[in-house]
Amino acid sequence: xxxxxxxxxxxxxxxxxxxxxxxxxxxxxxxxxxxxxxxxxxxxxxxxxxxxxxxxxxxxxxxxxxxxxxxxxxxxxxxxxxxxxxxxxxxxxxxxxxxxxxxxxxxxxxxxxxxxxxxxxxxxxxxxxxxxxxxxxxxxxxxxxxxxxxxxxxxxxxxxxxxxxxxxxxxxxxxxxxxxxxxxxxxxxxxxxx
Amino acid sequence: xxxxxxxxxxxxxxxxxxxxxxxxxxxxxxxxxxxxxxxxxxxxxxxxxxxxxxxxxxxxxxxxxxxxxxxxxxxxxxxxxxxxxxxxxxxxxxxxxxxxxxxxxxxxxxxxxxxxxxxxxxxxxxxxxxxxxxxxxxxxxxxxxxx
Numbered sequence: 001x002x003x004x005x006x007x008x009x010x011x012x013x014x015x016x017x018x019x020x021x022x023x024x025x026x027x028x029x030x031x032x033x034x035x036x037x038x039x040x041x042x043x044x045x046x047x048x049x050x051x052x053x054x055x056x057x058x059x060x061x062x063x064x065x066x067x068x069x070x071x072x073x074x075x076x077x078x079x080x081x082x083x084x085x086x087x088x089x090x091x092x093x094x095x096x097x098x099x100x101x102x103x104x105x106x107x108x109x110x111x112x113x114x115x116x117x118x119x120x121x122x123x124x125x126x127x128x129x130x131x132x133x134x135x136x137x138x139x140x141x142x143x144x145x146x147x148x149x150x151x152x153x154x155x156x157x158x159x160x161x162x163x164x165x166x167x168x169x170x171x172x173x174x175x176x177x178x179x180x181x182x183x184x185x186x187x188x189x190x191x192x193x194x
Numbered sequence: 195x196x197x198x199x200x201x202x203x204x205x206x207x208x209x210x211x212x213x214x215x216x217x218x219x220x221x222x223x224x225x226x227x228x229x230x231x232x233x234x235x236x237x238x239x240x241x242x243x244x245x246x247x248x249x250x251x252x253x254x255x256x257x258x259x260x261x262x263x264x265x266x267x268x269x270x271x272x273x274x275x276x277x278x279x280x281x282x283x284x285x286x287x288x289x290x291x292x293x294x295x296x297x298x299x300x301x302x303x304x305x306x307x308x309x310x311x312x313x314x315x316x317x318x319x320x321x322x323x324x325x326x327x328x329x330x331x332x333x334x335x336x337x338x339x340x341x
Contacts, residue, residue, distance in 0.1 A: 014284050017254040017319040018326065018334065037341055043292035047253070047299065069297070074288055079337035083330065086254050086286060106252070106321035108334070116210060123213040149210060157210035178341050185335045192331065 015078075019086045020184065021103055023129075024113030025121020029141040029171035030089035031073040033113060036177035038075025038087060045072050047099070070099055094124035104128075109135035109188045111180055113171065116140060116149050119157055126158055135191045137165040139180045163190075250309075251287055251302045254319045258284045263313045270313075274304050281314060 022030045035042045046069050073089040090096070090103055104110070112125045122138075129136040140154050151166040160166065165183050169176045259281040267275060276294055285293075291301045308314040320326050 014256050014258050014315060014317040016317055017256050017286055018330070019254050019319070037338075043289060045253075045288045045291040046297045072288075074292075076286075076289070077337060077341070079333055083333055083337070084256065084284075084286070085334060085337065086288065088288075103253075106319060108320075108326065120211045120213070126213065153210060157212050159213055174341065178338060181338045182335065185331065185338060189328075189331050189335070192326070192328070 013081055015080075015082050015084045017084045017086055018079075019088055019103075019107050020181070021088050021090050021100075021107050021110040021134075022113065023090045023100075023110055023122070023125035024141075025115055025118055026093070028113040028115040028118075028121060029143075030113055033111070033139070033141075033169075033171035033177045033180070034073060034075040034087045034089050036172060036174045037077060037181060039078060040076050042073045042075045042089070045074065046070070047072060070096060072103075090125075093121075097124070097128065100125075100128050104132060104134050107134060109137075109184050111184055112136055112138045114138050114140045114154055114158070115143070116154065117143065119154070123158070126160070130161075135184070135188045137167065137180065137184045137187055139167055139169045139171070139183075141171045142168055250318070251305055251316060252319050252321075253288045253298055254286045255316045256284045256286050256319070257281050257290065257305060257314055257316045259314050260312060265313060269311075270308075271304065274308055277301070277304060277308065278313060284317075 022033055024030050031042050070091055072091075075087045077085040077087070079085055085108075088103060090100060110125075110129050112122050112129065114122045126136075126138070128134075138154065138158065138160065140149065140151065142148065151168060155162075155164075155166045158166075165187055167180060167183055169180050171177060257277075259278045265275075265278065270278075273294065273296060277290055280290060280293055287298060287301055287305065290296075290305070291298045294301070296304075305314060305316070309316055320330070
C-alpha cells in the first residue's frame, strides 16, 4: 500500500486502522462475537465520557455536565501489514447514545446483535444507525433454548427496510461470526457503490 | 427511564415485541455495575490538562514509538515511559489504554505530549473525511474471508 503522511520510515510501517461496531443489549453476545473472530482475547478499555445533561431546564446558562465511565470491549483483526480492523462492542442502552455518536464517527459499519429473548434491547441501536446512515446488519444470536424466530419475523418486529440484511448466527462460533462480518462488508460495499 | 416496566423480558410466548419505526425505546436491561474507580489519579498523571490538546488522536489512531529518538526519562511521566515501551510495535490508542489500564482520554493526553516531543508517531484512522476506497474494502473482505 502506498504510504500516507507521517510515514516513520521503511523499518516501522504504521498501519491504518478501521473499525466496525458491534451493538446490542446487555448480554446479547457482543463480546462473544468479537472474541470469536478477534486474533487477541478481547480487551477492555474505559472511556470517560462527558454527557451534557439533557432535558433539564438550564436557568443559569452554565452548562451542566456529568462524567460517565463506560467500559468497551474490543478485538483486533490484522488485515495486512498496512491495515488493521478493530471491532468494538458498544453499550446498547439508549442512555449511551452520546457515546455512539463518537464511536460511530468513521466506522465502516455496524452489527446489531438481536437477542430474541429481549428484542427491545436492540431497538435503540437500530434507530441510531438507521438515522445516521451507518451501514448495518442485524444478527440474530441463537441462544440455546431460546424460542427460534425466522429472520423475517425479526425484520418485521424491527420494522427494517427490506435491504437491511438479517441473519441468524451463533456468536460463539468463529465461522458463524465471520459470516456476519462478511454480510456486513457486502452491505458496506453496496452502500458505497450506491 | 423505565417506561416499560411492565414488560416481562422472560416472556417470549407472545411473540416478539415490535419496535416503533421512529423512536423505539431503550430498556436498561442491566446497568453496568462497573465501579467508576478513583478519578483523581488519571488527572494527576495528565497534569491537569484535558481533551483540548489531544484532539488529533482517535481511539483507533495507531501509535508507534519513534526509533532513534533520545528519551529524556526525567522529563516524562512514568506512564509515558510505559507507553513508549509498549509501542515498540504499532498499537492503537485503545490497546494502549487497555494494556496500561489508563482511560482513553488520559492516554490521548499523554500520547499527544509524546507526539509533540517527537518521541512517538501516530497514524490517523480512516474517517468520514478520508472515505475508504474500494481497494481497502476488498482487502477487508478478503482479510475476513481468511479467518
